[in-house]
Amino acid sequence: MTHQITTPLTADVIRSLKAGDEVRITGTIYTARDAAHKKLYELLQKGEPLPVDLTDQIVYYTGPTPAPPGRAIGSCGPTTSYRMDRFTPALLAHGLRGMIGKGRRSKDVIDAIVRYGAVYFSAEGGCGALLANYVTKREVLAFPELGTEAIHRLEVQDFPVSVFCDCRGDLYSPYL
């Protein structure tokens, strides 16, 4: 089954998504990978505000290449998700609703996805050139000193993903 969804996510949309479903995402998503996650997590630990409101939003684990002239973004495929696992439950507790990455998640993350009614999407790993075609705009939003690891706001149109872990904790990957 293929869903067309828009951001921010709603509880109804999240409930309609089942592990293995194909999904096309349109709207705003936010990039964050290792270094940005560490910073976000430290801010949450200190009780300080985040530089971006992640409530009901989707975070994409990616560190794009620089955009060549005439393009919105360079190559921008997913990076491996498990490295974010230690930070993810805190972000979900704070209101984050969706994640896009690749590969397995820890039991703690899957439990948190169920507890907070979230969803974990998988994008096709290693296909950064192709996925760049679905990004129409990008701007640096926070932590510019992190370079490719900065938090970027991306506008995406029909960005192709599949549901790896749905809000019931069911998992699907063709390779598992």
Place this chain on the structure above:
Amino acid sequence: MREYSAKQLEDAAARLYADACLRLPAWVEERLRAFGNPYIIENFETNGNIPLCQDTGLAAVYLEIGQDAHITGSIPEAVNAGIRRAVKDAYLRASIVADPLRRENTGDNTPAFLYYDLVPGDTVKITVAPRGFGCENKARIAMLAPADGLDGVKAFVLETARLAVPDACPPVMIGVGLGGNFDRAALLSKKAVLRPTPHPDPFYAALEEELFAQVKKFAIGVRINTAPTHIAGLPCAVSVGCHSLRTASEVLA
């Protein structure tokens, strides 16, 4: 004695690094077409000017330098100048941090990681093989006991391959380094990932096929490199190459 300039090496490093990030070797494309994931085929078919994968990698550079060749100037400086230029001109990603714990990005993806082999003759061959870390992180080594034998090797290779996906981008190439010592086994496994041809020894060529048959759901090949080892050991290293199996070589003119 044949002379080469550092500038020749710099130009080759720049050209090969960019080429490797933008285009796959023909044998890799052929295997990926046979595997049949339409996203992956579209990714390498329609790409023109942006890297196939955003992780343009750690720049591993293998130099095979003839004993009768001489390069005027600093080899590491020349290679790093080439890498730096490719990152800027081909819009590659800066993914290298100067220190493993303090983690400040060097901003230009240097330093390159250089491997030198001295070979007979007067030629200089350079291979640039960018390694993304999604697959690099899935490499493992086991210092097996001789009594673990063939069964121990098979079990460790298959376990490592299964643990690698789907985190490292499948379909993957599995490289096995068997024998040698701790560091040699690792290097052999790295080179095996990039080798299109079977092991020259039919015993190991058959083992490659036997292992591949068990991982075909998520792999495009298994290659093994072997070396003599010690009476007390059976080192077994396994490297994983994602489907963006990038490598480009040339012999300096």
